[in-house]
Amino acid sequence: MDENTALIQAYKTLRDKTVELCKPLAIEDYVIQSMDDVSPPKWHLAHTTWFFETFILKKFSKTYSEFNPLFHHLFNSYYNGIGLPYPRPKRGMLSRPTVESIYSYRKWVDDHVIHLLENSNNEIQSILKLGLNHEEQHQELLLMDIKYNLFMNPEFPAYVVTQTQADSQSKISQLDLIPIQGGISEIGYDKNDFCFDNELPKHKHLLQPFALGSRLVTNGEYLEFIKSGGYHQSNWWLADGWDYLQKNNWQHPLYWFQQENKWYEYSLNGGLKELNVNQPVTHVSYYEADAYARWKDTRLPTEAEWEYFVRKNKIKIDGNFLENNYLQAKTSSSNQFFGDVWEWTASSYSAYPGFKPFVGELGEYNGKFMSNQMVLRGGACVTPKNHIRISYRNFFQSEKRWQFSGIRLATNL
Numbered sequence: 001m002d003e004n005t006a007l008i009q010a011y012k013t014l015r016d017k018t019v020e021l022c023k024p025l026a027i028e029d030y031v032i033q034s035m036d037d038v039s040p041p042k043w044h045l046a047h048t049t050w051f052f053e054t055f056i057l058k059k060f061s062k063t064y065s066e067f068n069p070l071f072h073h074l075f076n077s078y079y080n081g082i083g084l085p086y087p088r089p090k091r092g093m094l095s096r097p098t099v100e101s102i103y104s105y106r107k108w109v110d111d112h113v114i115h116l117l118e119n120s121n122n123e124i125q126s127i128l129k130l131g132l133n134h135e136e137q138h139q140e141l142l143l144m145d146i147k148y149n150l151f152m153n154p155e156f157p158a159y160v161v162t163q164t165q166a167d168s169q170s171k172i173s174q175l176d177l178i179p180i181q182g183g184i185s186e187i188g189y190d191k192n193d194f195c196f197d198n199e200l201p202k203h204k205h206l207l208q209p210f211a212l213g214s215r216l217v218t219n220g221e222y223l224e225f226i227k228s229g230g231y232h233q234s235n236w237w238l239a240d241g242w243d244y245l246q247k248n249n250w251q252h253p254l255y256w257f258q259q260e261n262k263w264y265e266y267s268l269n270g271g272l273k274e275l276n277v278n279q280p281v282t283h284v285s286y287y288e289a290d291a292y293a294r295w296k297d298t299r300l301p302t303e304a305e306w307e308y309f310v311r312k313n314k315i316k317i318d319g320n321f322l323e324n325n326y327l328q329a330k331t332s333s334s335n336q337f338f339g340d341v342w343e344w345t346a347s348s349y350s351a352y353p354g355f356k357p358f359v360g361e362l363g364e365y366n367g368k369f370m371s372n373q374m375v376l377r378g379g380a381c382v383t384p385k386n387h388i389r390i391s392y393r394n395f396f397q398s399e400k401r402w403q404f405s406g407i408r409l410a411t412n413l
Ligand SMILES: [Fe+2]
Pocket: 047, 077, 134, 138
């Protein structure tokens, strides 16, 4: 199969998958935005389309005409170099264009992209790969945002109901801290296919001997921290975290609540359920992950330690990803470095030495977010498996927890 045919196939498969993820939604679900960080599903469907229209069709197609000129503004996320983006907190106020119109927009752009790909060049192919990876990121965001929107509804509607009871019966292994010698480690992307600019260049770190948790921290283990009064003792918390906890009255992870001495958790798959103590704790902020690690007399790993450990132990990219359709972290006897939950690291999100942003307007993709965020590694149960690389860097602000984020412990030796 030549490169263009393969890309057309990949494009169609990916675009269909995004639409498939919206199938369980009622028409009303497409429009709401329950907090500023969340975007309506309709907006995700349109914005991912806008990306291909803006960076491919408008630049490379001689025959393309815009589906609707206003969309250039409405569905620009944050690219100031392209024009004025529509304000993020107001995305949920757009009852028009209608969902039907957005699906027509997708078809319009898809037809033109596929036509262009029949005779594309290296430059188009490389931006198209970025567009595919961008839409994969939005598939995960879509599910994160749908979860938050549905959770805000007192009915706690499930997004889907497909799981079996098997998970609640699974055993977990003992949590050990696995030692590894330090030394000069090399991290960053080391192959010749696609990666984001923030994974480059490959570079060296000097690491002291350390140990990493053999698995993720579970709900049951995190519950011990809550029961011991962890959310009422400032000594475990970073100052910013303690302030945030008090202002927002945090008592437990997002999506948890307690009723008559029983703990419940809201899940995309199945809605409200009794908390499974063996599943990895999910939807904790960096502050909570850090406080828990401190309470356990441990710490969070740095991203260099995480990547070095994975490379040194030849850990494969396998696990509970989007393709499993489980949509929540699973009880497992494996090490769970990949899939299930994004693992908070103690590393702030910054440029690798020699970092070069993507050229032109796409330079805004990652580089401008390199302040006040922490790196997370490994992918989650809502991440497409193909999307993940050993060098992949996700990033969120320390107080955010609507992403599927969890905890792996580390310690010095
Ligand atoms: Fe985007």
